[in-house]
Amino acid sequence: MSTALLLSVAGLGLLDSINPSLFIAQFILLATPKPTVRVIAYILGGVLAYFVGGVLILSGFNLILEQLLTRIQPTVGYALVIVLGVVLFIFGLRVKATSQPDAAPVPLSLAPIHTFFLGIVLIGSEVTTALPYFAALERIAQAELGLxxxxxxxxxxxxxFALPMFGFLGAFLVLRQRVLPYLERIGATLMRWSARLMKWASLLGGTALIAHGGLYFLTGTPLF
Structure with missing residues (x-):
């Protein structure tokens, strides 16, 4: 294990941590009452998802998964796509996006266990654009260090990767009284618009997946 490898991986981790989506969610949580525990749970959820995913990839799980996927019949895969589309569509119908300019939707739950899973979900949604993460995994694998x-x-x-988010939380705790009024207003706006975006993204995404799988069964050619 060389110092150059550690510095390279640390640099990639720092680069990956500059992710607006992760900070926006943290920003919203900081605007809620007594946010410390739920923000820590949110950060730990994302870090755990990254860590477990990296361990699985480095241990060769991705190769096993690829072999399993090649054995699944296309009809099964497209049926699962339709099911996922239906789930997304129903979720979009259930999301309440207020049209009142001064009202922000209240999250269904602010329990730490739910913000923990929020961190996992956000990391999962961002993984396709996490180029520093995969670059770091590639360098670790090439170093042939052993598991x-x-x-x-x-x-x-x-x-x-987690340090900037913990640093952001620490800065908030020190400057809470000065920044809390601004956080509450900005957080309310972000929550209102994020609810609307989530609703329509779920409805449109669900519709696209249903059409994708449905066209395969009707015509033999999927939508995309």
Missing amino acids: LASVVVLGVYNVI
Whole structure:
């Protein structure tokens, strides 16, 4: 395990941590009453998802998954796509997006366990654009350190990745009285618009998936 590898992985982790989506969600949570525990749970959820995903990839799980997917019949896969589309569509129908300019939707739950899973979901949604993450995994794999040492280096990546979010939380706790009024107003606006975006993204995405799988069964050619 070389110092150059650690510095390279740490740099990639720092680059990956500059993600607006992750900070926007944290910003919203900070605008809620007594946010410390739920924000920590949110950060830990995202870090755990990154860490477990990296361990699975480094241990060769991705190769096993690819082999399993090649054995699944196309009809089964497209049926699952339709099911996912229906779930997304129903979720979009259930999301309440207020049209009142001064009212922000209240999250269904602010329990730490739910913000923990929020971190996992956000990391999952961002994984396709997480180029520094996959670059770090590639460098770790190329170093041929063995699984245990690779996991340690991956842990370094995740610690660096989490530091800015913990730093943001620490700055908020120090400056809470000064910034809280602004956070409440900005957070309300973000929550209102994020609810609307989530609703329509779920409805449109669900419709597209249903059409994608449905056309396959009707014509033999999927939508995309």
